[in-house]
Structures are given as C-alpha cells and as structure tokens.
Amino acid sequence: MKKIWPLALWTMMLAQPTVWAEDLPSTPTTDSKQTKVEEVKSLPLTDLRTFVDVFERIRQSYVDPVDDKTLFENAIKGMLSALDPHSTYLDKNDYENLKTQTTGEFGGIGVEIGMEDGFLRVISPIDDTPASQAGIKAGDYIIKLEGKVVKGMTMSEAVDIMRGSIGQPLKLTIQRKGEPLRHLTLIRAKIEFSSVKSRWIAPDYAVLRISQFQNHTARDLTKALLQLKEKNANIKGVILDLRNNPGGVLGGAIGVADLFLDKGLVVYTKARTEGSIEKYEATEGQILPNIPLLVLVNGASASASEIVAGALQDHKRAIIAGTPTFGKGSVQTVLPLAEDKAIKLTTARYYTPNGRSIQAEGIKPDVTIEPAKLEIAKAGEDFKEADLKGHLANPNEAKAAEATNTFVPVDSPDPQVDGEKTVEPTSDSKQPAKTDKKSKSKSKTSKNAPKTPEPETVTDVTPPVAEDKNQTKADEIPSEKRLAEDDYVLYAALNVLKGAAFWQAKP
Known part of the structure; x- marks a missing residue:
C-alpha cells in the first residue's frame, strides 16, 4: 500500500500539464499531428515505476526525514533544469521575486x-x-x-x-x-529599474544606455531622444549602449528596434510545431530619421539586446560595434500553475530578419572594439637637431629678447594665499558677491540638465573668459582624454560613429 499512493499522486501531477496547456492558445493541427501529440502524452510506465521506487527509498532510507512536498518540488525542478539553463520551476518565493521585478x-x-x-x-x-x-x-x-x-x-x-x-x-x-x-x-x-539613461559625450553626439528591457523601455527611450533633440536639434549621431544588458521583455526589444526602423521585420519566433511562426513587424516612421546610429555590445549583451542588434544590423540601419554577444537565442514563457507557483519554460527560438539564429553564437559586430586601458607611453631619450654639435641658431631667438609681452610689474608683488597665486579683484568689494551669484545660477542650471557624472577636477579644459549661454552644456560633455580614460570602448565607438556621420549621404 505504501507504493500505491505515491504512484497515484505522481500520476495526478503528470496529468496537470494537460490542464495547464488548455489555458494556452491552441494551434490548428491535422489528424496526423494530433496522433503524434497523443503519442507524446503517453506515460512510460516502466520509468514511472522506477521513479516511485526511488521516491519510496528516499522516504524510508535517507539519513534525515524529508517531507513529500519537498521531494516532489525537487523532482519538478530536476525535470526543468535538465532541459536547458533557462527553464526553471518558480516556487512561491521565486514567483514573488518575478512579480517584484515586474514592479521594478x-x-x-x-x-x-x-x-x-x-x-x-x-x-x-x-x-x-x-x-x-x-x-x-x-x-x-x-x-x-x-x-x-x-x-x-x-x-x-x-x-x-x-x-x-x-x-x-x-x-x-x-x-x-x-x-x-x-x-x-x-x-x-x-x-x-530605470532602463534608459542619456548623456552627451561630444558636441552633437549622444549616448543612450539601456540597462535592461522592460515593458516601458521604448516609451522611456522615446522620451530621452526627444529631450536630446529639444536641447540640440543638430544631432549628428547617437550611440545605443547595450553592453552588459542581460535582456528582458520581448516587447520592449521590439519597441526599441521599431523606433529606428521605417518598416520591415524586426524578429520572428518559431516554436516546436509547424505553423507556429510569429512575426513582429516595425511600424512606419522613425523618431530620428537619417541620424547615424551605432549599437555598442559585448559578451554580456544577451537575449532582447541581441534582438535589437540583429534587427538593426540586418536592416543596415546601424553599425554594430564591440565584441560578440552572449548568444541566447531562445524565448521563455512564464506559465502559472497556481496562484503562487509557475514554471518558466523555453517555448521558442527567435530569428533575426534575415533568418539568423544566434543561439550559442551571438551577434558578431561589424567593428570589433576590445576593452582597453589608456596609458600615456613613456617617452624615450629623443635626439633632436638642437643636440647636434654646430647646429644653426634659430633666428627667432634674437627677436625673443626684444619681445614686449614678457613685462612683469615690480610695483606690487602678486598676492599669495596659502602659497598659491590668486587674482586680485579690480572693482569694489561688491564684485565677489556678484560673482558668487553667477556661480549659484550656473549650478542651478546644471541641475536641470541630463544627469551626467561630472569630473571633480579636469585639468585639460580651459575656463571661458566671458560668460557663455552654452556653458552648462559644455560642462556636461567630458573631454576626449577623460572619456578615453573612463571608457575606452565608448571613446573608440564615438570615433567610428563620427566617421560614419562624415561619409553618410546627406538627406
């Protein structure tokens, strides 16, 4: 009797997926296909007996008592994890975590x-x-x-x-x-999960970073692009940074690709049965037509990121730069089992518009940019003309002695503060207060600008002599040296994009 009830219980559990499948959209099938499906549903009784035997031996002989619920859940987990790395069982905690991620x-x-x-x-x-x-x-x-x-x-x-x-x-x-x-x-x-961030990295060039794809990523990206266009109507190029983007919602990826495509196929998925192909098309119109676009990817760009990169690459709408992507070409569907449990099951493969499957291969970039660190090379001992014995004198040296721009006043010494030179105010005592007011005004203006990490000290940027209306915008753009030191791949991608913008035919 001990072996009968586990068999009955396990048979009931195996029968459950048939009920769950009825909740899914059905695909019309022929009689021959229906027969094949029925054959798949038949239970291997010999293997089932083996399972019941193992189940009972664990209950009776394992060193510590294990409740039946735990054993059954572990069996389900084993079935799914053995299929592929992305199919899994979601217990109450896992399912709650998934819902938490949805709220963000x-x-x-x-x-x-x-x-x-x-x-x-x-x-x-x-x-x-x-x-x-x-x-x-x-x-x-x-x-x-x-x-x-x-x-x-x-x-x-x-x-x-x-x-x-x-x-x-x-x-x-x-x-x-x-x-x-x-x-x-x-x-x-x-x-x-603030999925979209934007900033200027050079005059007229912006980068938009998507950390992962959510339901509202396309909406957020549209908002960011319109804000950039409002600040500068003469945008010459945009970088879409998808590095380290693990993927996310399929609809989010389709929406993002659609923003840069006028028409055509974005992606299509294919399940196990014939006639199960689903195609996703782009709608008419682009948010930034004729603007050069570069998509930056790396080995951690996966799934939805690869859908966007593959679509824009196949349509020749963007340059794909960086290193080969992760190579996840499958689609997972969350199938609820009860109010607090579900399974995440791989249900289809996806293909780029040209029919490429990137499963376990990834998207190969058009331009390879490997991560690197910028270092100034140590200069060796140079041998110059001035080191040659009997070299000719420079005629400018004689004129330098007559130059009048080397005059230094001796009437009053330069004021010193803590050993550093300061600039003496030339007007009345109210001038410093006026200067402070301008400084506060600039700081207030910068708060309304796109959030961009500003360097604490920048030694290679000369401050303007006079107040400039575009000063806030200039402060937001990193110098080329700073950009290369902070993110060499982004710096190299910017130069590739500039070249594309230079050669692109004007509309």
Whole structure:
C-alpha cells in the first residue's frame, strides 16, 4: 500500500500539464499531428515505476526525514533544469521575486545573478546601484553572503539573503579571476529599474544606455531622444549602449528596434510545431530619421539586446560595434500553475530578419572594439637637431629678447594665499558677491540638465573668459582624454560613429 499512493499522486501531477496547456492558445493541427501529440502524452510506465521506487527509498532510507512536498518540488525542478539553463520551476518565493521585478522596486544591492558550479555568478551589475558603485563586474563570483558559504545554497535562498530592508547592510565576499578575495559591506538601496539613461559625450553626439528591457523601455527611450533633440536639434549621431544588458521583455526589444526602423521585420519566433511562426513587424516612421546610429555590445549583451542588434544590423540601419554577444537565442514563457507557483519554460527560438539564429553564437559586430586601458607611453631619450654639435641658431631667438609681452610689474608683488597665486579683484568689494551669484545660477542650471557624472577636477579644459549661454552644456560633455580614460570602448565607438556621420549621404 505504501507504493500505491505515491504512484497515484505522481500520476495526478503528470496529468496537470494537460490542464495547464488548455489555458494556452491552441494551434490548428491535422489528424496526423494530433496522433503524434497523443503519442507524446503517453506515460512510460516502466520509468514511472522506477521513479516511485526511488521516491519510496528516499522516504524510508535517507539519513534525515524529508517531507513529500519537498521531494516532489525537487523532482519538478530536476525535470526543468535538465532541459536547458533557462527553464526553471518558480516556487512561491521565486514567483514573488518575478512579480517584484515586474514592479521594478525592491531593497537590494543591484545585480543580475545566475548559479554556476554551486556559486553565484554575476551576470551584470545594474547601473547606479550599490553593486556597480562598489566595482562589482560581470563574471565575478559571490562565494559568501553574511559569512555563509554560498556553495550548497539554492538560488532562492541566496536571493532571500541578498534582499532586505532598504538601508540595511549586506556582507559579501567576491572572487574575481586572478585577484584576491574582496570582502565588501554594501548598504541595500531601493532598486529601481530605470532602463534608459542619456548623456552627451561630444558636441552633437549622444549616448543612450539601456540597462535592461522592460515593458516601458521604448516609451522611456522615446522620451530621452526627444529631450536630446529639444536641447540640440543638430544631432549628428547617437550611440545605443547595450553592453552588459542581460535582456528582458520581448516587447520592449521590439519597441526599441521599431523606433529606428521605417518598416520591415524586426524578429520572428518559431516554436516546436509547424505553423507556429510569429512575426513582429516595425511600424512606419522613425523618431530620428537619417541620424547615424551605432549599437555598442559585448559578451554580456544577451537575449532582447541581441534582438535589437540583429534587427538593426540586418536592416543596415546601424553599425554594430564591440565584441560578440552572449548568444541566447531562445524565448521563455512564464506559465502559472497556481496562484503562487509557475514554471518558466523555453517555448521558442527567435530569428533575426534575415533568418539568423544566434543561439550559442551571438551577434558578431561589424567593428570589433576590445576593452582597453589608456596609458600615456613613456617617452624615450629623443635626439633632436638642437643636440647636434654646430647646429644653426634659430633666428627667432634674437627677436625673443626684444619681445614686449614678457613685462612683469615690480610695483606690487602678486598676492599669495596659502602659497598659491590668486587674482586680485579690480572693482569694489561688491564684485565677489556678484560673482558668487553667477556661480549659484550656473549650478542651478546644471541641475536641470541630463544627469551626467561630472569630473571633480579636469585639468585639460580651459575656463571661458566671458560668460557663455552654452556653458552648462559644455560642462556636461567630458573631454576626449577623460572619456578615453573612463571608457575606452565608448571613446573608440564615438570615433567610428563620427566617421560614419562624415561619409553618410546627406538627406
């Protein structure tokens, strides 16, 4: 009798997917296809008996008692995880986490993570979160949380530890290849999925960063582009930065690609049955027609990011630059099982407009830009004309002695403050107050500008002699040197885009 009820219970569970499938849109099939489906649904009784036998042996002989619910849930997890890395079972906590991500707000440190070899692997840090500010990068491994070893934890257990009340600290240990362990204490913050950010990186050139694709990403991108156009109607080029973008909602990717396409296919998906192809077309009109576009990608650009890059590449609407992408060419569908449980199941593959599947291959960029660090090379000992014995004198040297621009007044010494030279005011005592007022005005103006990290000190920018109406905008644009030092890939991509803008035929 002990073996009969587990068999009956397991048979009932196996029968459940048929009920769930009835909730999905059905595809018309022929009689032959229907027969084939019925054959797939038939249960292998021998394998089922083996399962029941294993189930009963675990219940009777395992070193610690395990409740039946846990065993059944683990069996379901095993079925799904053995299919592919992206199909998984969502228990109550996992399903709640998924809903939390949909709302876009929770208390955490801001990382996209996955499980690899028993450890948490950082897929991508989210921009402007405690994780990204602490220097955590894609590919880092989290090996300890609150002093507890991660190996052996489930993903749900690890996420439960990482999330918590806003303002509360989280201790974690990071392992990066070739570097010593890093012990960090991060303060949990309100994590908001602000998917689009924009800034100017050169006069008339802007970059739009999409951290991940959400339902409203296309709307947010439209708003950002219109704001840029309002500030500068003479935009010469735009960079769409999809680096470290793990993907997201399929509709968000289609909407973003549609903004830059007049018409044509964006992407199509194909499920297991014949006639299951779904095509997604672009609507007429572009938000910035004839503006040169460059899409920046890397090895952490996945899924929805690759849909956008592939569509714009196939339509020759954009230059794809960077390094090959992640190569996730599958579509997952969340299928609710009950009010608090669901499965995330791979249901289709997607293809670019030209019919390319990038599964396990990725999008190959048109222009390869490898990450690099800019360093000034040490100059060797140069041998110049002036070092030659008997070299001719420069005729300008004699005139230099007669120059009048080297005059230095000796009537009064230069005023000194803490050993540094200062400029003496030439008007009455009210002048400094007037200068301070101008300074406050400029600071107030800069707050209304697009949020852009400004350097604390910039040594290669000369301050203007007179007040300029465009001064706020100029301050927001980093110098070429600063951009190259902060993000060499973006700097190189900008130069590629400038070349494309120069050669592009004028409308």
